[in-house]
Amino acid sequence: MTWEELLADSLDMSDEVHCFREEDKPAFRKSKAQMARFYQRMIDIENNKIKQIFRPRVLSDTPEQHLTAEEMEAELAGKKVCSQAHHFANLAINHYNNIEENIVKIELCTVLLSNCFHEICGSTYAHVNFTARAQNDDQAKKSLYFAELKLNPDLLAKRMERFAELSLDPNIVGCADDIEPMCVVSIHNLQGSCFGGCHEINRRIDYVMTRNQDYERCHSCSDRIKHPYGTEFVAGHDSSKIPYYTAG
Template structure:
């Protein structure tokens, strides 16, 4: 039997504020939250608690009270720090799961219980979707940053139409977008939208993916669009894949360092992509190198 419980809980629970010193001194100031970092919650077991448990100066009853306090603290949190609809959904699932675990820990801590929270690797599924399939998934969703989403979709469709000589398309619905920054500072946007042929008696809806990139130098120029369209393609006639942001992806193919050129690690599953070599941004597989940029 081990000397004590195994406290290797999920890496999703990390420190948003500096831990209190063991000697009871004043706490260090909290770090300012960046967009998309709502997961930076207090650690399940702060450093001083680990030290006190090793020294035998903390009881199970006191530890249980701390778990209960953390459950109540998490229950009071809302999704105001989430900047996308997908982040709100992920936060709700995270909150429900960890409140349940905190309360279970607070019920009692027999010495022979060991928690080893180590999620198994998973992957996003290959899907064949129609425009109607995606429309149905967004029926009850209210997109955040709606004006930006429609703007990105309009730019992408104009780029697509400029390369067509006939049967130009009209925007039917802008579904979802994600604007994110790479570690190097480059900002990209990924977009899903639906378009239909104009001036036809039997318009067939088409599902699109587009990638745009921000050109910072153009932001200072009036009447100049700073977002450049890099790629636009239909994805209702090819396999598509949801983004795998915040999942522990099982990667079986050879990569270039940490770069996974099959999937997007910046977007959530609801945003669908073609095969990863069709777009540039979002390939860093180190799980959370990305933050939202609005």
């Protein structure tokens, strides 16, 4: 069928007789009319080919921001936070407090946002925002934090094995939850500055990248999730966004 014949077919309403009900015909005619308009825009009938019609890419960026913990909390007030985000934030807090060099230990105030995603290599990562302050000090100032976590496949396999063992023999001492497969890669205080993710925009990139890797921003997260400068975290740099659209 030529493109001209496709257009003629879309303008032909005679096959509305195949509608089971009379009330279905208006919707059928509307659908056919929409298809006809589509073909009229796309088809060069004289040359029997598709016109090359492209929507121009609008380039933008996520600017450097200076946000307080209170501003982020207010922006997300009333939003439901998933249990996964709480889990990631608590892992990050525990990781931070277990580092000997961190003399001032912190406690969790508010869990804000998280995103779990896959890289093209198959590795699974997570980014999470939360607020925290110094432990046992109600007067301490809150700070906004970012943490990156990575799934350890070996630990996940051990956890699944433990679940299987416990299901087969209830007398086994232990708990599968003792094996945590998500490991904290880094945690950052965003008190100085932060950058939103670029997942929903086409970022203007003015330097030559290697394999689409933009090491200035995160392309897996939306602008709502705040990050340090891109060189401070490992994952989310694929500017093609292909692995992030297919993440489960």
